[in-house]
Every structure is written in structure tokens, then in C-alpha cells.
Amino acid sequence: xxxxxxxxxxxxxxxxxVATRVLTLVACAGVVVLACIRTVAQREDxxxxxxxxxxxxxxxxAAIHLAVRSSPLRMPFGRRQYVVVLSLALxxxxxxxxxxxxxxxDLHEDWGPPAVGFLCLVMSPYRPPRELAAGGVLAAIYxxxxxxxxALQSPDSVPAVxxxxxxxxxxxGLSIGGAVFAGTMIAVMKRWxxxxxxxxxxxxxxxxxxxxxxxxxxxxxILNRDVVPFFEDILHRKRITQDDRARASAIADRIRSxxxxxxDRSWLDLVVELDPASGPVRDPQRLAPVMSAEQRTALRAAVxxxxxxxxxxxxxxxxxxxxxSDGCRVSVSCEFTELDSARRASLAPYLAVLRVVFxxxxxxxxxxxxxxRFTYDQR
Amino acid sequence: xxxxxxxxxxxxxxAVSFSRAAxxxxxxxxIVDATFVVTLQVTYPQYEVLPALIALVHIAVVxxxxxxxxxxxxxxxxxxxxxxxxxxxxxxxxxxxxxxxxTDTFSLTVLRVVLALAGSTGAAVWSGPLWCIAGIxxxxxxxxxxxxxxxxxxxxxxxxxxxxxMLALAFAGADRIQNTVRRTQxxxxxxxxxxKLATTRFGIEARAAAxxxxxxxxxxxxxxxxPLGPLRPDLSAQIERDLEVLVGEDWxxxxxxxxxxxxxxxxxxxxxxxxxxxVRAMGLQVEVSGDLSVIxxxxxxxxxxxxxxxxxxxxxxxxxxxxxxxxxxxxxxESDVAVMVVDEGRGFSEAETGADRLGLRQSVRQRMESVxxxxxxxxxxxxxxxxxxxxxxxxxxxxxxx
Numbered sequence: 001x002x003x004x005x006x007x008x009x010x011x012x013x014x015x016x017x018v019a020t021r022v023l024t025l026v027a028c029a030g031v032v033v034l035a036c037i038r039t040v041a042q043r044e045d046x047x048x049x050x051x052x053x054x055x056x057x058x059x060x061x062a063a064i065h066l067a068v069r070s071s072p073l074r075m076p077f078g079r080r081q082y083v084v085v086l087s088l089a090l091x092x093x094x095x096x097x098x099x100x101x102x103x104x105x106d107l108h109e110d111w112g113p114p115a116v117g118f119l120c121l122v123m124s125p126y127r128p129p130r131e132l133a134a135g136g137v138l139a140a141i142y143x144x145x146x147x148x149x150x151a152l153q154s155p156d157s158v159p160a161v162x163x164x165x166x167x168x169x170x171x172x173g174l175s176i177g178g179a180v181f182a183g184t185m186i187a188v189m190k191r192w193x194x195x196x197x198x199x200x201x202x203x204x205x206x207x208x209x210x211x212x213x214x215x216x217x218x219x220x221x222i223l224n225r226d227v228v229p230f231f232e233d234i235l236h237r238k239r240i241t242q243d244d245r246a247r248a249s250a251i252a253d254r255i256r257s258x259x260x261x262x263x264d265r266s267w268l269d270l271v272v273e274l275d276p277a278s279g280p281v282r283d284p285q286r287l288a289p290v291m292s293a294e295q296r297t298a299l300r301a302a303v304x305x306x307x308x309x310x311x312x313x314x315x316x317x318x319x320x321x322x323x324x325s326d327g328c329r330v331s332v333s334c335e336f337t338e339l340d341s342a343r344r345a346s347l348a349p350y351l352a353v354l355r356v357v358f359x360x361x362x363x364x365x366x367x368x369x370x371x372x373r374f375t376y377d378q379r
Numbered sequence: 380x381x382x383x384x385x386x387x388x389x390x391x392x393x394a395v396s397f398s399r400a401a402x403x404x405x406x407x408x409x410i411v412d413a414t415f416v417v418t419l420q421v422t423y424p425q426y427e428v429l430p431a432l433i434a435l436v437h438i439a440v441v442x443x444x445x446x447x448x449x450x451x452x453x454x455x456x457x458x459x460x461x462x463x464x465x466x467x468x469x470x471x472x473x474x475x476x477x478x479x480x481x482t483d484t485f486s487l488t489v490l491r492v493v494l495a496l497a498g499s500t501g502a503a504v505w506s507g508p509l510w511c512i513a514g515i516x517x518x519x520x521x522x523x524x525x526x527x528x529x530x531x532x533x534x535x536x537x538x539x540x541x542x543x544x545m546l547a548l549a550f551a552g553a554d555r556i557q558n559t560v561r562r563t564q565x566x567x568x569x570x571x572x573x574x575k576l577a578t579t580r581f582g583i584e585a586r587a588a589a590x591x592x593x594x595x596x597x598x599x600x601x602x603x604x605x606p607l608g609p610l611r612p613d614l615s616a617q618i619e620r621d622l623e624v625l626v627g628e629d630w631x632x633x634x635x636x637x638x639x640x641x642x643x644x645x646x647x648x649x650x651x652x653x654x655x656x657x658v659r660a661m662g663l664q665v666e667v668s669g670d671l672s673v674i675x676x677x678x679x680x681x682x683x684x685x686x687x688x689x690x691x692x693x694x695x696x697x698x699x700x701x702x703x704x705x706x707x708x709x710x711x712x713e714s715d716v717a718v719m720v721v722d723e724g725r726g727f728s729e730a731e732t733g734a735d736r737l738g739l740r741q742s743v744r745q746r747m748e749s750v751x752x753x754x755x756x757x758x759x760x761x762x763x764x765x766x767x768x769x770x771x772x773x774x775x776x777x778x779x780x781x
Contacts, residue, residue, distance in 0.1 A: 015563050015564060015567075016389075023549070026548075027545075030545075034541070114538075114542075118545075159418050159419070159422045161414065161415075161418040162415050162418055162419070162485075165411050165414055165415060165418075166485045169407065169408065169411045169485075169489065172407050173404040173407045173408060174404065176403055176404065176407060177400040177401065177403055177404035177407075178400065180396075180399055180400040180403045180404075181396045181397060181399070181400035184392075184395065184396040184399050184400070185392065185393070185396045188392045188395075188396070192388065208579065211576070211579055211580050211583055212583055214580075215580065215583045215584055215587050216587070219587050219591065220625065223591075223595065223625055227595055227599075227625075228622065228625065231598075231618050231621065231622055232622070234602065234610060234618065235610075235615060235618060235619060235622075237610075238609060238610045238615065239608060239609055239610060240602060240605050240606070240607055240608065240609075240610055241607060242607060244602060245602065245603050245604070245605070245607075246603075248599045248600075248602035248603040249599075249603040251599055252595075252596055252599035252600060252603065255591065255595065255596060255599075256596060259588050259591065259592070262584065262588070263585075263588065263740070263745075267574070267577050267578070267581065270577065293571075293574060293575075293578070296574045296578075297567065297570045297571045297574045298567075298570075300570040300573060300574055301566050301567050301569075301570035304566065304570065305566060349562075349563040350563070353567065
């Protein structure tokens with residue numbers, strides 16, 4: 001099912017999000033580890049071990065869900081995933097608060113609010129800035145209400161406002177900070193994309209004349225071989241003979257065959273021909289030209305990257321395009337002498353970009369073969 | 380298409396984005412600390428803590444200057460002013476209460492993080508961790524001096540250390556991102572350029588194929604089916620014209636807009652009129668109806684493409700329909716122009732047309748698709764043929780007089 005494109009860092013900058021993945025995994029693991037250390041270090045002061053463990057479980061599930069769903073192969077990280085992670089984080093915060101209340105301790109004294117804030121920060125590359133800010137504010141309001149509830153129920157020397165402030169500050173600061181970072185980067189990227197589109201158009205104007213001359217010279221060379229001498233001969237004699245008719249027919253058939261072969265070759269055939277050993281693209285319904293410019297660029301870059309891989313086995317690239325109920329279904333398979341983690345890491349950025357421009361992308365690594373499948377709409 | 384940002388631009392923009400985010404988070408921290416000070420003063424009026432607000436105001440002002448200018452000098456100024464302000468804040472807080480709070484109390488933790496966050500100038504990602512460490516070091520020294528003056532024991536602030544360590548890691552991680560992008564971005568950019576070139580070349584080749592088909596192939600077919608003996612004068616003239624076009628230097632060039640401007644003003648100079656005259660000379664009776672003036676709404680490129688595609692449809696009537704009559708209807712709106720060619724000949728099934736036939740595919744469909752037009756064909760064996768060709772109109776228009 002196609003998901004509408006959103007203004008997120010992950011979708012506007014899939015290459016960056018591939019590299020950010022390591023940071024996301026480290027951060028998710030770090031949050032859980034720190035929470036566990038803190039819980040173990042103060043276990044004597046906890047009101048309920050069970051509730052404290054529930055808090056850690058909820059936090060772990062949130063972190064694991066974020067780590068798994070933020071994978072470039074599962075792009076995009078949608079609003080549903082964001083709500084799930086944030087909800088689980090707030091559930092962990094609630095259990096954490098409960099375990100502290102039972103020991104007559106304050107929420108802000110433990111890992112709950114910083115953990116929620118940190119998960120909000122880690123999700124900043126994956127969601128739009130406004131959604132991040134709104135989620136952070138809602139999470140801060142919720143945690144503030146928990147702190148206020150506790151402050152009102154167990155009044156001590158610290159004013160309620162201070163307790164609420166200490167609780168919400170990490171969540172607000174980290175989530176709003178993440179939203180500002182994402183918003184600034186997105187604005188810069190959009191400006192860059194608009195400028196580079198204009199530059200590509202200008203480049204075409206300069207090169208167009210050269211392309212036209214190149215194509216014309218190729219055609220004139222072909223015509224000068226047969227057609228021009230034949231026409232000149234006919235015009236000179238001003239008569240048509242049986243031989244002339246046969247010759248005209250033969251020349252027309254030759255030119256027509258060459259033109260048909262040329263028309264039938266798509267842009268993808270020309271890309272695949274960079275590996276002469278590869279078989280032709282299986283596209284009987286001529287669906288390759290239907291791809292958008294973005295899709296062609298992403299697929300072209302990925303195919304060339306495969307060809308440039310030293311471990312790629314020449315002649316094993318196979319591409320098939322067929323019409324399906326979802327649109328046009330593409331299957332790309334190739335083999336490598338070794339399909340280890342280094343190969344996967346080098347191909348990951350291209351798969352991430354493909355994931356942004358095509359729908360339903362799946363990548364199967366069955367050494368020595370890699371098979372990638374995706375769909376696109378027929379315009 | 381470009382996806383993401385070029386590798387050489389990324390470090391600067393990532394650093395700037397980090398700095399902006401850090402400054403906003405620092406401002407939130409200052410607002411929270413200010414709220415604390417006011418709340419404490421209101422709750423415990425006997426303890427003078429309001430002067431601590433002066434420190435927060437100073438830090439906020441210098442923070443705004445760092446945010447605006449972002450130079451190393453301003454950042455150093457920030458650390459100096461920030462350090463002095465943190466000292467003042469800590470001194471006021473620790474000396475106000477008979478039983479002073481520990482030095483790792485939350486409001487002081489916030490100031491440690493504020494100083495660590497806000498020193499980043501956005502000049503480079505690699506300098507971020509250095510500013511973080513410098514900021515927290517300055518804050519710790521300032522708080523330590525205030526604690527010594529007030530006789531308060533210094534407590535290690537683990538929370539601040541963890542937050543600052545994570546910030547430093549985030550900066551370092553941002554630098555690591557550059558390597559991945561540096562390897563891949565140029566390839567994407569090259570692929571986008573190659574695609575653009577290939578698409579442009581394909582359009583030119585399609586135009587070349589259409590011209591070849593309309594000239595060379597049509598007249599070779601005419602020679603192959605011509606009666607034996609003297610060459611017909613009209614066929615001789617067409618072959619001579621073909622040679623002039625093909626040997627000429629710019630048979631793939633776009634028609635000039637000057638020519639189109641004249642043609643728009645005079646139907647009889649339009650490409651469509653020329654085409655109708657040519658096919659009538661081939662023996663086809665063409666009945667023209669509709670609003671001829673709409674042709675004037677097309678620019679040169681589209682007017683020529685529409686005329687050549689229509690010519691191919693009319694030539695197909697001559698060669699395949701078995702009839703010598705065709706109807707040509709021209710109509711349109713502000714946004715597009717449409718031409719319909721109808722004959723009552725033997726009809727055909729497009730799906731069964733040989734793969735080696737190029738007339739409809741190349742000279743009509745692809746030609747019109749290259750100018751954003753569209754073609755619809757209705758035909759069945761024994762039921763005649765109707766071909767509708769639509770093309771978007773240009774903005775400028777001139778009324779015609781027939």
C-alpha cells in the first residue's frame with residue numbers, strides 16, 4: 001500500500017537516515033541500559049519491584065519498536081509508529097511514577113522524564129517537525145499532570161510548580177530541540193532541491209544543441225549509406241523500374257527494423273547494457289518508461305552501484321516488469337560472490353532511496369542472491 | 380531529481396541545525412529556571428532569590444547574540460558572561476537558604492546543560508563536542524567557586540554529565556553521517572544527470588524517427604508501389620524535398636517562434652493547412668469543419684507536431700482504409716486543442732497491428748506524447764476509424780480569420 005510522501009528527514013534525506021540508523025540503535029539501547037542501571041542502583045528505595053519491572057518492560061518495548069521500525073528497509077516511519085512508541089514511553093513513565101509514589105519519592109528523581117524526552121529526540125529524523133513538537137508538548141502535559149497529582153497528594157517543602165517544572169523540562173527541551181533540528185534541516189534541503197532542479201534545466205539548454213547534432217549525424221550517416229544514393233539515382237533517371245521497387249522495399253524494411261528495435265529499447269535496457277553479459281530486461285508491456293524521473297534515477301543509481309560492486313557476478317542481473325493489481329510490479333535479482341554485512345551496508349543507501357520513491361519494497365538476502373521487489377503506479 | 384543534500388554542504392547545515400536546536404533547548408531551560416526562581420520567591424518571601432533572575436537575563440541576552448552571529452569570539456564571550464552569570468545564580472541560591480540545596484540541584488543542573496548546549500556556534504560539527512565540554516567545565520568551576528564561598532559541599536552532577544556526554548556523542552555521530560553520504564550522494568547526482576540526458580536524447584530520437592518515417596519511409600513505400608515507367612512529378616518533388624531536408628543541417632531543429640507567430644495570424648500559413656493541401660494532392664478528399672482559429676493557440680512546436688500527426692492519420696486513410704474520403708474536425712478550448720480524423724473505411728484492430736509498423740506508434744502517439752498531448756483511437760474491422768488527438772494550448776493566442 002502506498003504511503004503519501006511526508007516532509008520528514010527520513011524521506012527527504014534517505015541517505016542521511018541510513019547513516020543515522022546506528023545512532024538510533026545506540027540511543028535506543030542506551031536509554032534502556034541507563035534506565036536498568038538506575039533502577040538496579042536504587043532498588044532498595046522502590047515501592048514495588050513488579051511495577052518498576054513493568055516500567056522497564058514498557059520502555060524496552062518502545063525502544064525495540066523504534067529500533068526495528070526505523071530501519072531503512074521499513075521506511076517510512078509513519079505516524080502510527082510514532083504514536084505507538086510515544087504511548088509505550090508514557091506507559092513506562094506511568095509505571096515508573098507509580099513505583100516511586102509507592103516509595104513516597106518524586107517522579108523527577110528518576111529516569112522516567114529524561115527517557116521519554118530522549119526517545120522523542122531520537123524520533124526527530126522520522127516525523128514532521130510539527131508532529132514532533134505537538135507530541136513533545138502532549139507528553140510534557142501528561143508528565144506534568146502526573147507530577148502535579150503527586151505533589152498535591154503528598155505535599156512537601158518543594159512547591160508543586162517546581163516539581164512539575166523539573167519533570168517536564170527534559171521532555172520539552174529534548175522534543176522541541178529535536179523538532180527544531182528536523183525543521184531547520186528540512187527547510188535547507190527543500191531550498192537546495194529547488195535550486196538544483198533549476199540548475200539541471202539550465203544544463204539541458206546548453207547540452208541540447210550538442211545532443212541534437214549528435215542524433216542528426218547518426219541518422220545522416222545511416223541515410224547516406226543507402227537512401228540518399230538511391231533517391232539521387234531515381235531523380236537522375238526519372239524512371240522507376242522493377243529493380244527500383246524491390247530496392248525501395250528492401251531499404252524501407254531495413255530502416256524500419258532498425259527504427260523498431262530502437263523504439264523498443266527503453267532507458268532501462270540501456271542501463272542494463274552497461275553489463276554486456278546481462279540478459280535483456282523482461283518488460284513485454286513496455287512499462288519501464290512509465291516510471292517517474294525520481295524512480296528512474298533511483299533505479300539507475302542502484303543498478304550502476306550493483307555493477308560497480310567487485311563482488312557482483314557478471315551476467316546475473318535479471319529485471320522483470322509486469323502489470324499487477326497494484327500497478328507495475330518490478331523484480332530485480334542479482335548474485336554476488338559474497339553477500340556479507342559489508343555488501344549489505346554498501347547497498348543499504350540505494351535500497352533506502354528506492355524505498356522512498358517506490359511502494360512495497362522488499363529486499364531478500366539469500367546468499368549469493370539478492371532479490372528486490374517493488375511496485376509503482378502506472379501513470 | 381535530487382535526494383538529500385550534497386556531501387560537501389551537509390556538515391555546515393547539520394552543525395547549524397544542531398546549534399539552533401541546542402539554543403532553543405537552552406532557552407527552554409532558562410525559562411524553566413526563571414519560573415523556579417519566581418516560584419521560590421513567592422513561596423518563601425523571606426528568602427531573597429529574585430536577584431538570581433539577573434543571571435538568567437544575562438545568559439539569555441548572550442544566547443541571543445550567539446544565535447544571531449555564531450562566531451567563535453561571540454561564543455567565547457558567551458562562556459565568560461555565562462560563567463559569571465552561573466556563579467551569580469549559584470551564589471544567590473546557595474546563600475539565600477539557611478540550609479542550602481546541594482550543588483546538583485535541578486536548577487543548577489539546568490544551567491550546566493544550558494552552558495554546554497548554547498556555546499555551539501554551528502561552524503562545524505566536529506567543534507560541537509568541544510563547546511559542550513568547555514561549557515560544562517566553565518559552569519562547574521563557577522558553581523564550585525560559589526559553593527566554596529557559601530561553605531556548601533560540592534556534589535557531582537551525574538545527570539548533567541550524562542546529558543552532556545550524550546550531546547557530545549550526537550555531535551560526533553553527525554560527523555560520521557558525512558562519510559556514508561559522501562560516498563553515495565555523487566552517484567545519485569550523476570544518475571539524475573544521466574537520466575535527464577537520456578530522456579532528452581530519447582525525445583530527440585523520437586522526433587528523428589517521426590521525421591524519417593514521414594519522409595523517407597513514406598516515399599520509399601510510394602516508390603515500391605509506384606507504376607513502372609516515368610517518375611510522377613509530384614513524387615519527384617517530394618523526393619527532392621526529402622533530400623533537401625535530410626541533407627540540410629537542422630532537420631531536427633525546433634521551428635522558430637517567429638514563424639509560429641506569423642502562422643498563428645494566418646490559417647493558410649499554418650502547418651495544418653499545408654498538411655491538408657498535401658494530402659488533398661495525394662487524392663484524398665478532406666472535409667474540414669470546426670473552429671479553425673483554435674490552432675492559433677498552439678506554439679510552434681505543438682502546432683507542427685499536431686499537423687504532422689494529423690498528416691500521418693490522413694496518410695493512413697489513403698493507404699489502409701480503402702476509402703478516399705475523410706473528415707477532419709478541429710475544436711478546442713482555452714486549455715487545449717483537439718483534432719478528430721474520421722473515415723468510414725475498413726477499420727482495423729490496433730492490437731493486431733504488426734510490431735514493425737511505426738506510423739501510429741511513432742508518428743502519432745509518441746510524437747504527441749512528446750508535446751504533452753494524447754491520442755485516442757476508436758476502430759474495429761468493418762466499422763471505420765476515428766482518431767482524436769489532443770494537445771495543450773499555449774498561453775498566447777491570436778484570433779484567426781479564415
